[in-house]
Amino acid sequence: MVQLTINGVPHRFPAGTRLLDALQAAGTDVPHLCHDERLKPSGACRMCVVEVDGEPRPVASCTVQIQDGMTVFTHTPALEALRRTNLQLIAQHYPLQAVWAEPKRPFHQLLAKYGVSPGGELYSDVFRDDSHPYIGVAMDRCIQCYRCVRICEEVQGQFVWEALGRSENTRVAPGKGDTLLSGGCVSCGACVDTCPTGALFDKRVLAAPTSWTRTTCVYCGVGCQMEVGCVDRRLMAVRPVDSPVNRGHLCVKGRYAFDFNHAPDRITTPMIRRDGQWQEVTWDEALCFTATRLQAIIDRYGPDAIGVLGSARATNEENYLAQKLARMVIGTNNVDCCARVCHTPSAKALKTMLGTGAATNSFDDIEVAKAFLLCGVNPTENHPIVGARIKQRVLQGAKLVVVDPRRTELAALADVHLAVRPGFNIPLFNAMAATLIEEDLVDRSFLAERVTEFDDFAVFVADYAPERVADSCGVAAEAIRAAARLYAAGQPSMCFHGLGVTEHMQGTEGVMALINLALLTGNLGKAGAGINPLRGQNNVQGAAQMGCDPVSLTGAQSIKEAGPHFEAVWGARLPVNRGLDLLEMMDAAKAGQLKAIWAFGYDVYLSLAHAADTAAALSPLDLVIVQDLFLNQTAAAFGTVFLPAASFFEKDGTFMNSDRRVQRIRTVLPLPGEARPDWWIIQAVAGYLGKPQGFSFGEPEAIWDEIRQLWPAGAGLSYARLEGESLNWPCPDESHPGTPILHRDRFAVGKTAALARIAFIPTPEQVNDDYPLLLTTGRTLPHFNAGTMSYRTPNAELRPTDTLDMAPSDAAAYGLADGDTVRVRSRYGEALLPVRVTEAMQAGQLFTSFHRPDLFVNRLTSSVRDRMVHAPEFKVTAVRLEKTGG
Known part of the structure; x- marks a missing residue:
């Protein structure tokens, strides 16, 4: 530890602490404009200067580290006069009306504190751009602190903002385009987040939030921490949190794509389809109908005629209850989740070998x-x-x-x-x-x-x-x-x-x-x-880990080894038949052996490969229960009953990210209409099936405590700890620090691991004269999976459609140009897509995303599956192109 004296008071801090950080930790408010904790120190604004004994002139406290015995003075008359002078110089070309309009901006607060009035001598040649759907530009407020330039370079690495010109003619603007978007902006909002004046601002924040709630992002599996601001029961803004995962940064989806929560087509009332039409009903009607139909199927065909699909969108607690209901109430191991189609191969490989x-x-x-x-x-x-x-x-x-x-x-x-x-x-x-x-x-x-x-x-x-x-x-x-x-x-x-x-x-x-x-x-x-493995969805790791898997219980524990413990805690016997995974459920449904599927937060029809095959499986089912926010493609085409679910903004619980962190989500908004959390719905169905035992939890924390009782590697992850810590499992008890790195001294399979001899077996999906091009699919930055959330936000303006990306040589050979509509045919179906010509593609290969339901790209993909866990082969489809003239 290092001792220093601040304004006559001794303090001790760890060696290597930055002086500005020490001053702030000591409760001494030192002003600054060019400093941001996420950035390398600059010292350019000279507002954080302090006097240090032995130094001939004031030093910028953001640029120096503390030294043992250092004596610091922070608010001498000379320092305050220097700060006032610096502010006067900075504000010489600043608009007075901006200070009046937004007095709470950090720069405006400093002006008020030091009694400095803006000079109002405005620059006329500032960058102007009103084309971005989220980021507003008012560069007459730019004070050339260069925080936007630096954060774009040092945190995001996009290099959009640049300081152009020299000396008095220096202006901040995009260096590679006429607008933000043409200049390479990825809409992360970091420049807005760091700007102290409002030169860059969130256009869609119409009022200052009256409350802020910390939670975890609902998009990809990174698990970014963020605070959500609300005004009058409406989401208004999102800002990043400095957590070990995202370090005070967010992407365009996490920061801006939240308007789906208030979308006009959000369904908040239970519905039953009668005579081909959806009819709104009460919860009692919906639950009674659902339970009656499930019980009739169990009585006639047995419990293995039903499949339950957990959700990567739902919490750990809700996925745990889903598989518990399947096994304890329905009596089947037919339970799975969308991990099957993405990273079950990763889990299988890692568990098998390590x-x-x-x-x-x-x-x-x-x-x-x-x-x-x-x-x-x-x-x-x-x-x-x-x-x-x-x-x-x-x-x-x-x-x-x-x-x-x-x-x-x-x-x-x-x-x-x-x-x-x-x-x-x-x-x-x-x-x-x-x-x-x-x-x-x-x-x-x-x-x-x-x-x-x-x-x-x-x-x-x-x-x-x-x-x-x-x-x-x-x-x-x-x-x-x-x-x-x-x-x-x-x-x-x-x-x-x-x-x-x-x-x-x-x-x-x-x-x-x-x-x-x-x-x-x-x-x-x-x-x-x-x-x-980088997991695709926010809780796909957690859904599988909670036991939404036909051959594993919570904690990825085998039924054979952990089964007796689960039976003792649950007070019921586990099913003895081997469960079906998602793809096996589809096969069984086509064969007439599966009669019902319950899917929540998962658009099975739109998401699975080979849509025609999926339709053939879902069409003959007696009962399709859809539990979601919107009437998705599965519900619209095949649904029998719709149970309106709460969004992640409207409930408590935990998510599990890709690097094994369990993180809290917290209620931001009240429930809309009759929507209910998934955990409430699952418990209600159990009650209507006459088996409420084990499904009477009053809140998610109680569910989590039962999970910890059954999952030794998560036993130490109490809600109390998760409030203040970011922990990687295994964490077997509440004194354990968590395990960021696995297999340090030994593998979970033992001291050694065996190399695997993997022979190459070519996929049967091969190009030929009829289908000469290879198509692969994936996601793009602004959108997410089936577009259910992101396309109900202004992200649709950032990327309005899926495109068929192709190499210039292929485009020339087919006589295609950007924007042309082309019919893509595979052995399994067809889709119409607009062309995008790009140097990113190799000749003979095509790429498209699958975010727009109306384009329905999975009409093209094949029925080929992973040899070990049945994940569909989305990445290789042989196709041909036909120009439509549209």
Whole structure:
């Protein structure tokens, strides 16, 4: 600890503390304008200057660290006079009316405090732009603190704002376009968040929020922390929180895309479809109808004729109750969730090889890593805060290898970009492993202590030498070798992967092949390393972890091993039949064996691959229960009863993010109309089925406490701790600090892990003369999954439609240009899409997102599934194009 004296009072702080931080911690209010905790110190505004004994002139407290014995004075008459003079100079060209209109802006408060009136000599040549749906521009208020320039560079890494011109002619404006959006803005709002004057502002904040509530973002699996501001029971603004996950930053969806909550087509009354028409009913009618129909199916066909689907949109507590109801009330293990179609392959691979089916490392390790291997993941668009952190680390010198068919933003920054042909991940990863062994780039010590079956693996993988597989993979052998060398040399090297790895016929095996690379190089069990799936939805990790899986109970515990404990706590026997996963449910429904599905927060029809196949499964069902915010495609086409659910803004509970953090969500708004939280609805149905025992919880915390009783690795994660701590499980008791890094000394499967010999099996979905192009699908930055939430916000202005992205050479060959509508045909269906020509695409390959229900891209995708866990192969579809002339 270091001792210093502040205005005559001694204080002690840790060594290395910035002086401004120490002053603020001591309760001394030192003004500043150019400083933001998220940015490197600047000292340009000279407002935070203080007098330090031994220094000949005042020093900017934001730029120096405390020293032992330092004596500091913060508000001497000379300092206050200097601050007043600095303010007068800064305000010389500032509009007086701005101060009158918004007196609470930080800069305006400083002017009032020091009695400084703006000069009003306005610049006439400032940047003007009113085209952005969220970010307003009033650059006559710019005081050239450059916080917007710096935060765009140092936090987001977008480099949109620049200080243009010199000396008196310096102005802040986008450097690469005439507007914010044409200049590369990704609408994260960080520049707005840091601006002290209102030169940049949120256009949609019409009134200052009267209340702020901390919660967790509902979009991707990063789990950003944020505060939500409300006025008169309406969401008005969102601002970031400085948490270990997002470090005071948000993306366009988390910060701005919340208007869906007040959308005019939000359904807040229960409905039953009668004679083909939806009719509003009371909760009593809806619950009685639902329970009666479920019981009739159980009585006639048995409990295994019903399937229950949990939700990545719902809380841990609600998913726990969903699988508990399936097993304890209905009597079936037919319970699953949307993890099946995205990262169940990751969970299966990680659990099989290492013993725990989750990310091995924390996001905090990004700043420790010296190299990154990004495989089939596009984080700057799909997981933007993690993407920004990776980008910053790369800009600081970390090496980067990107495996992706497209030239994504991070691929453009990569030291090596392996533009692998879709469907050829296995030979590519095996070729990297072969390189590591051939060139002796393996970690011999780690192999000796922690890895088995190396000799057999070395013989097997030699057949995948880069020169042998380069042509089929579509990448040069030397590029494969270069990627392997960078990954091996990183030490530590951190691997992130996404759906470009998992959504293949060999998706699970693709993750296993990545684990091989980590085992060979010793990149497990230490900071800055690991194998880390980036989960797509906010609580997809939690939904599966809570037991929405046909073969696992809460905590990913096996039914055989943990079953007796669950039966003792629940006071009921578990079903003995093996449950069906989501895709098996679809098969059973088509075969007439499954009669009912209950899906909440999950648009099954729109989301599953091969829509015609899904329709054939859902059409004959006797009962389709949809529990959601909106009448989604599943409800509209096949629904029998609709149960209106609360949004995450309207309930309490917890989410689980991609790096194993359990984080609180909190009620921001009262319930609209007759909408109810999912946990309330599930319990009500249990009661109407005559089995209320175990479903009488009064609040989510009580549900969570039962979960902790059953899940040893989460026992220490009490609500009380979660209020103030950000913890990674395993956390077995309330004195445990959590586990940011798994497998430090041993794997969950034991001291050692075995290398897996993964033979390549080509997908049956191949191009030919009739279907000569390969289509892959994914998400874009402004939108999310089925667009249910994001398309009900102004994000629709940022990206109005899905597009069919293609290489310029393909566009020329087909006579297509930007905006042309093209009919895309596969072996399974067709879709009409507008063309976007982009250099990001390789010839012969196409890309589209799937956010617009009316375009219904999953009419195209195939019925090919992962060989081990049945995840659909969304990433490889052979198609042909037909120009429509539209």
